[in-house]
Amino acid sequence: MMTFLTHLINGISLGSVYAIIALGYTMVYGIAKMLNFAHGDVIMVGAYVCFFAVSSYHLPPVLGVVIAMLLCTALGMLIERLAYKPLRQAASLAVLITAIGVSYFLQNGAQLLWGSNNKMFPDILPGDGIALFGGELHISVATIVTILACIIIMLALTWFTGNTRMGKAMRAVSEDKGAAQLMGINVNTTISVTFAIGSALAAIAGVLYMSSYPILVPTTGSMPGIKAFTAAVFGGIGSIPGALLGGVLLGVIEIFAGAYISTQLANAIVFLVLIIVLLVKPTGLLGKKIREKV
Amino acid sequence: MNKLKTIDRSVRRNFLTYAIVIVAYVLLQLLSSARGFSPTLRGQLVPICAYVVMALSLNLTVGILGELSLGHAGFMSVGAFSGAIAASALQAAVPSPGARLAIAMLIGAIFAGIVGTIISVPVLRLNGDYLAIVTLAFGQIIKSLIENLYVGVDDAGLHFSFLKPSITLAQGGRMILNGPMGIPNITKISTFLAGFILILITLVIIFNLVRSRAGRAIMALRDNRIAAESVGINVTKYKMMAFVTSAALAGAAGALFALGQNTIVAAKFDFNTSILILVFVVLGGLGNMLGSIIAAAALTILPEALRGFADYRMLIYAIVLILVMLGTNSPQLKAMLQKLLPGKKREEV
Numbered sequence: 095m096m097t098f099l100t101h102l103i104n105g106i107s108l109g110s111v112y113a114i115i116a117l118g119y120t121m122v123y124g125i126a127k128m129l130n131f132a133h134g135d136v137i138m139v140g141a142y143v144c145f146f147a148v149s150s151y152h153l154p155p156v157l158g159v160v161i162a163m164l165l166c167t168a169l170g171m172l173i174e175r176l177a178y179k180p181l182r183q184a185a186s187l188a189v190l191i192t193a194i195g196v197s198y199f200l201q202n203g204a205q206l207l208w209g210s211n212n213k214m215f216p217d218i219l220p221g222d223g224i225a226l227f228g229g230e231l232h233i234s235v236a237t238i239v240t241i242l243a244c245i246i247i248m249l250a251l252t253w254f255t256g257n258t259r260m261g262k263a264m265r266a267v268s269e270d271k272g273a274a275q276l277m278g279i280n281v282n283t284t285i286s287v288t289f290a291i292g293s294a295l296a297a298i299a300g301v302l303y304m305s306s307y308p309i310l311v312p313t314t315g316s317m318p319g320i321k322a323f324t325a326a327v328f329g330g331i332g333s334i335p336g337a338l339l340g341g342v343l344l345g346v347i348e349i350f351a352g353a354y355i356s357t358q359l360a361n362a363i364v365f366l367v368l369i370i371v372l373l374v375k376p377t378g379l380l381g382k383k384i385r386e387k388v
Numbered sequence: 389m390n391k392l393k394t395i396d397r398s399v400r401r402n403f404l405t406y407a408i409v410i411v412a413y414v415l416l417q418l419l420s421s422a423r424g425f426s427p428t429l430r431g432q433l434v435p436i437c438a439y440v441v442m443a444l445s446l447n448l449t450v451g452i453l454g455e456l457s458l459g460h461a462g463f464m465s466v467g468a469f470s471g472a473i474a475a476s477a478l479q480a481a482v483p484s485p486g487a488r489l490a491i492a493m494l495i496g497a498i499f500a501g502i503v504g505t506i507i508s509v510p511v512l513r514l515n516g517d518y519l520a521i522v523t524l525a526f527g528q529i530i531k532s533l534i535e536n537l538y539v540g541v542d543d544a545g546l547h548f549s550f551l552k553p554s555i556t557l558a559q560g561g562r563m564i565l566n567g568p569m570g571i572p573n574i575t576k577i578s579t580f581l582a583g584f585i586l587i588l589i590t591l592v593i594i595f596n597l598v599r600s601r602a603g604r605a606i607m608a609l610r611d612n613r614i615a616a617e618s619v620g621i622n623v624t625k626y627k628m629m630a631f632v633t634s635a636a637l638a639g640a641a642g643a644l645f646a647l648g649q650n651t652i653v654a655a656k657f658d659f660n661t662s663i664l665i666l667v668f669v670v671l672g673g674l675g676n677m678l679g680s681i682i683a684a685a686a687l688t689i690l691p692e693a694l695r696g697f698a699d700y701r702m703l704i705y706a707i708v709l710i711l712v713m714l715g716t717n718s719p720q721l722k723a724m725l726q727k728l729l730p731g732k733k734r735e736e737v
Contacts, residue, residue, distance in 0.1 A: 129517065129520075131663075177710055177714070180714055180717075180718035180719075180720055181713070181714065181717050181718055183719060184717035184718065185717070187450075187456065187670055187674070188670065188713055188716075188717040190456075190670075191666070191667055191670045191671070191709070191713050192709075192710055192713040192714065194663055194666075194667065194709070195706050195707075195709035195710035195713060196706075196710060198702065198705065198706035198709065199703065199706035199707065199710065202702040202703040202705075202706055203703060205699075205702075206699055206700070206703060316659075316660075320524070320528075320659060323521070324521065324524075324525065327517075327518065327521045331517070356536075356551060358532070358535065358536050358551065359532055359536065359551075361528060361532050362528065362529045362532035362533060365525035365526075365528045365529050366525075366529060368521070368522075368525050369510055369522055369525050369526070372510075372514060372518055372521070372522055373510050373513065373514075376513070376514055376515075376518060377518065378518075
């Protein structure tokens with residue numbers, strides 16, 4: 095029973111990281127209708143920035159996270175401005191390939207700047223954590239912080255998209271770009287802000303991911319990136335609660351599959367579940383049904 | 389002479405593609421035998437052929453059928469491993485390397501075709517980005533499965549084991565596939581000539597499919613599925629036809645690739661490889677087979693050609709990729725380029 099609970103909590107923690115990354119995918123997809131494959135590599139950049147801030151400049155971890163968020167925000171907006179904005183009218187496949195180009199660029203840039211050898215991410219969330227049930231169930235600080243961060247981010251984003259001017263503009267643009275523009279919404283600014291938020295979240299996710307899986311290499315971001323993308327589709331791409339649900343479910347399935355079925359096949363099982371879900375609900379768990387117009 | 393003129397444009401284009409491929413083969417073969425190539429470049433000839441076939445087959449799915457596939461390397465993987473296992477097991481039975489390679493490619497194509505058929509059942513129920521993500525998922529699943537597969541051979545035949553390397557072989561038996569370690573010590577039997585023949589066969593299959601009744605049905609599905617369905621085109625049948633053909637061709641390419649390497653591991657055929665092939669197809673132009681061939685060959689050589697830039701080569705590759713996409717798709721940049729080119733400017737005036 096206790097091992098079950100431990101696995102469940104670990105799964106929710108991993109899933110929370112996926113959910114935070116998936117938010118970046120889902121918001122960008124909802125608004126710009128593009129699969130931003132470079133998102134995973136923004137996570138990696140965020141992790142590296144925090145790594146150097148903490149281990150080379152000996153800054154407090156909180157400051158490291160803030161610096162990583164600021165730099166990733168700037169990076170995300172820069173990528174959007176230089177690589178994606180000129181392609182706003184282009185075919186979606188052209189944008190996809192450009193995003194892949196950006197992803198290669200970030201990975202190889204990171205390799206040149208910081209080398210391809212493994213870096214051990216410092217333990218920025220030390221402490222004993224909590225022991226429950228007379229010490230049988232142990233929850234680490236990293237796990238608690240990750241889950242709390244995910245809940246706070248979700249609540250903040252839900253409030254933001256529901257109540258602020260910019261949030262409403264985002265929803266309007268994702269609904270109908272043309273109509274939003276006619277209503278006086280600056281579509282370019284809105285898209286730019288979406289990328290900024292997504293990239294800042296990617297930086298947080300990068301640091302959180304690193305506190306559970308502390309080996310940092312230039313390709314660190316690609317696997318969580320693909321998983322989070324899967325999570326976004328799983329929950330229904332374009333939907334914010336869907337990203338949370340998809341992320342957490344994916345994390346739990348991955349940990350359970352690894353613990354109870356086979357470690358080597360954990361990834362295969364995750365993707366198999368995704369396929370089955372998409373067959374039953376072709377637009378994901380919480381995705382909107384798209385009606386085809388003739 | 390007049391007869392040639394009356395042949396319609398697409399046929400002329402197909403002939404041009406065949407002609408260019410044949411001329412390129414002859415030229416490369418001459419250069420290669422005249423020692424005009426560095427050994428690394430000569431070693432690239434077989435992989436280039438394999439990637440060209442991969443690009444052509446993916447172009448059938450993406451360009452002709454109009455569905456985005458992000459798991460094409462999975463079919464290559466199935467073909468590579470089944471082909472390499474077959475070649476290894478048949479080493480004694482079929483002494484001629486050429487015949488063994490042909491059998492291996494055929495087996496690779498059949499297995500990839502079977503996997504493609506299984507996958508196409510769920511895949512083709514979906515559309516657009518959801519279809520893309522399911523193909524991505526299948527690519528990952530295939531990789532995981534092959535990484536946990538162990539195959540050995542002895543006098544009694546092939547022995548399989550999953551997850552654990554628990555195969556007991558009779559005397560004289562040997563392991564072929566060692567799970568995550570892949571297949572070591574492959575006898576290299578792929579040749580540039582075999583690659584060239586495979587490219588020609590692929591072109592013949594694709595051009596004939598496209599120009600047939602089935603091909604027109606497939607393209608009608610791409611252009612407007614609802615309209616095509618309403619004139620009585622069987623959506624599942626034609627989608628499946630294109631998808632399975634594409635998978636089988638990728639399997640043959642995988643076998644060709646594997647038998648030109650010393651070692652293959654399942655991790656080689658991952659998401660990045662699928663993406664690489666997709667890049668060839670998009671850069672070459674959707675539905676444009678000659679474009680796919682040129683893009684696949686050029687982009688496989690490019691990292692080699694950029695070797696002088698050492699560590700910067702992949703960075704340059706990424707920048708080239710982004711700039712090409714921006715240059716060919718962005719309206720502002722196109723206008724700028726037109727101003728820069730004097731010939732085009734005069735046309736505008």
